[in-house]
Amino acid sequence: MISPAPLRHREIFPVAGLDLERAGTVSTEVQRVLRKLGVEPEVVRRAGIVCFEGEMNIVLYTPGGRIILLVYDDRVELIFSDQGPGIPDIELARQPGYSTAPNWARELGFGSGMGIPNMETNSDKLEIRSRPGEGTVIRAVILRRRNETEGSGEGPRP
Template identity: 55%
Template sequence: MNKDNGINGIKLQYEIIKDDFSRAGEASSNIKKVLRQLGIEDSIIRRTAIVTYEAEMNIVIHSEGGRIKVLINPDQVQIIAEDYGPGIENIELAMQEGYSTAPNRVRELGFGAGMGLPNMKRCSDEFEIQSEKGAATIVTMIIYIKG
């Protein structure tokens, strides 16, 4: 993964609260506005909005809370979604479309269909997930800005 120290880049960070469905989606919406103000092309904005929304919802639904960090450079948007646990027991299984550990109360709200991680991977040019049961999960996604 390409990492940048922030020189010549814009850094954004959003705290995501467990089970806070009333604010869920705010981070991805704000990121979308910033990218639009920067004149980033619509297809890049759309993909970035999808991955950040899915990451945000996964933190709200499945974790003890966390944060989303975004670094926007002229050549890429890097999104790092990091939660405070409890980790993913089986990443391979979690990456399968339709697999979900969301509780019924979340499914009744219309979330937890098991498409979050697959959508994040599909919409990213680079995708990496680090997790283990009982620890934090860190998902790093990069979307290239083609000039």
């Protein structure tokens, strides 16, 4: 029997939708918390990317939501939930380049359709559940490979 890894830290961050002034603050804070907890730098880096993309999508496409950070001995989990319009075609939204970003967001440099693909690349597991008209829940799992010595293991991801 493999015993489940104990939960070390749990924190909930509200995300204000359509508030570009505060956009990105949660991912910065999540990285700070993870570093403080002694999480491996590579895991902090990946969690920061995943968190930023999920946070930006809540900001750009929904009236608001929240991000739950869960830190276990063997993994970091980020759960994004919002009360937005939902994603009608999840497979399509996972495709690189697919975007419904409005012009005002494109003018700010968003809308490459790379956010969800980026979340996928930087997580070990990405689950997306959405119901049009109700909202979206995304769960990202980032494994901590503590047994690997620094510098060994995987190289940079493509």
